[in-house]
Amino acid sequence: NAGVTQTPKFRVLKTGQSMTLLCAQDMNHEYMYWYRQDPGMGLRLIHYSVGEGTTAKGEVPDGYNVSRLKKQNFLLGLESAAPSQTSVYFCASRSPGWTEAFFGQGTRLTVV
Amino acid sequence: AQSVTQPDIHITVSEGASLELRCNYSYGATPYLFWYVQSPGQGLQLLLKYFSGDTLVQGIKGFEAEFKRSQSSFNLRKPSVHWSDAAEYFCAVQGNLIFGKGTKLSVKP
Helix, strand or coil: CCCEEEECCEEEECCCCCEEEEEEECCCCCEEEEEEEECCCEEEEEEEECCCCCCEECCCCCCCEEECCCCCEEEEEECCCCHHHCEEEEEEEECCCCCCCEECCCEEEEEC | CCEEECCCCEEEEECCCCEEECCEEECCCCCEEEEEEECCCCCCEEEEEECCCCCEEECHHHCEEEEEHHHCEEEEEECCCCHHHCEEEEEEEECCCEECCCEEEEEEC
């Protein structure tokens, strides 16, 4: 049972390049989340999804897009990367109701 | 709007001393609250959670937390800190899963 898997684990991008981060969960969870973590800022919610085909904006959505075409996958896209998007990105998933979330191990992204 | 405040950015305690990490939340309904721990370079691990019922909840690694509705608080405690507890601790409130900025715990030998 893999839980929540993030791909890739590390990536270096040049300013202006695009990329997609993949989050895959095998727990049949409805809800999925993307966060970014920066020193002193905690985890800030970028986008989230409450089910297949749905997405919604979180606290810091600008510069990011997401898609949830399949229930088990939640993709985070950067269309034109900026140095301000250098961060560690975490994905999480959970079931509906008041349940705990399960986190991936993170993706460390550097934009130069 | 929901929010979480962790007033202490960094706390240092001596090994064997007691610990209390503060968390205040803002949420329009009955909150569902969590404490997570993150060791350097690692993901997040759930320490404990409060959904309803008893306001004192027990978690893993000897941690406990007390929910106080009147103070909008959910403080984390441990009676005797071990060196391996050095990590960053995050409080979170659900609705959307919103986190505080974290408290870094250092442990002196």
